[in-house]
Amino acid sequence: MALAAGRAGPLGGDNYALDVHVGAGSTLVLQEVAMMLVLPGLSAEPSKMTIRITVEEGASFI
Numbered sequence: 281m282a283l284a285a286g287r288a289g290p291l292g293g294d295n296y297a298l299d300v301h302v303g304a305g306s307t308l309v310l311q312e313v314a315m316m317l318v319l320p321g322l323s324a325e326p327s328k329m330t331i332r333i334t335v336e337e338g339a340s341f342i
Contacts (some may be wrong), residue, residue: 282313292321296329304336 283298302308321327335341 281308282311291323292327293323293325294321294327296327298329298331300331300333300341302333302335302339302341304338306336307340307342309342 300308300310333341
């Protein structure tokens with residue numbers, strides 16, 4: 281699986297969440313194929329990026 285950002289971000293106040301689940305007996309190779317540009321937004325709020333990865337027993341995450 282390859283991730284590619286389509287726009288600049290996160291901007292001020294944005295919250296990104298990525299949840300990945302690798303099922304039992306599966307193998308997932310995750311690659312980032314694009315750079316991420318972080319810019320200030322109109323809001324003074326901080327931006328947040330959360331990545332949660334769950335790997336079941338017998339699965340592989342590379």
